[in-house]
Amino acid sequence: MAKVVPLFSGSKGNSYFVGSSGEGVLIDAGRSAKQLDEALEYCSINPKSIAAVFVTHEHVDHCSALRVFAKRHGLKIYASEGTLSAMAEKGFISPDNDCEVISDTVDIGNMRIIRCDTSHDARESCIFQVITADDRRASIATDLGVMTDSVRDLIRSGDFAVVESNHDINMLKNGSYPPNVKARILSDKGHLSNEACAAELADFIRCGVFRIMLGHISENNNRPALAVNTSVDMLRSVGMKQDLDYTLSDVPAVCSGKSILF
DSSP: OOEEEEEEOSTTOOEEEEEOSSOEEEEOOOSOHHHHHHHHHHTTOOGGGEEEEEOSOSSHHHHTTHHHHHHHHTOEEEEOHHHHHHHHHHTSSOTTSOEEEOSSEEEETTEEEEEEEOOSSSSSOEEEEEEOTTSOEEEEEOSOSSOOHHHHHHHHTOSEEEEEOOBOHHHHHTSSSOHHHHHHHHSTTSOOBHHHHHHHHHHHHHTTOOEEEEEOOOSSSOOHHHHHHHHHHHHHHTTOOBTTTBEEEEOOSBOOSOOEEO
């Protein structure tokens, strides 16, 4: 049975385990190595079952634990060439880490991992879809800026998706962030809003992505219930009913211990 286990989500750190009880991969390694180890233990995930770590981009909330965690557990790190070079420059990886560029797809154990580039203010950001041994597909799609056609196509091909619903536009515009930070978040290289996320979901559901979680929810410019309600209301407007046509929930900021089977 394929599963996704959210370990952390949001501006303080992001990490997901995707796979099965016997094997899996980590998508991103935010927070600290100690916190990742504690979250894995809490979820009864043996680090030995992790085949590799895939990193979406070099921002600290996605790779802060990487250098120590990967070395501690002997894990290979996969990322785009731009992300690997940026992480090396920032000290998130060292020459002691085993790193490899993923240009398109890579097979690890009984899994296949697909890379898809994204629009974000990073060196060469991307998202990943994991295809498990039983041919189930999970896409982890955050830090998007805008929803590009290639990202849409990847999510459509799956069974499960985490989709970014980062901020409520009015909360952000009326909040305390400096104007330049607000402009960055709202730009095509920033983050996907609740409204932009909600507008995409009906299409994904029609394509068979029936299990959806909303991720990277801002602590300052959003609320989990607001993100979920924005999407549910949009889907209701096109005749789709929650828990009948689809399931939808927010990704907790910190590990809840729950696995999502798909």
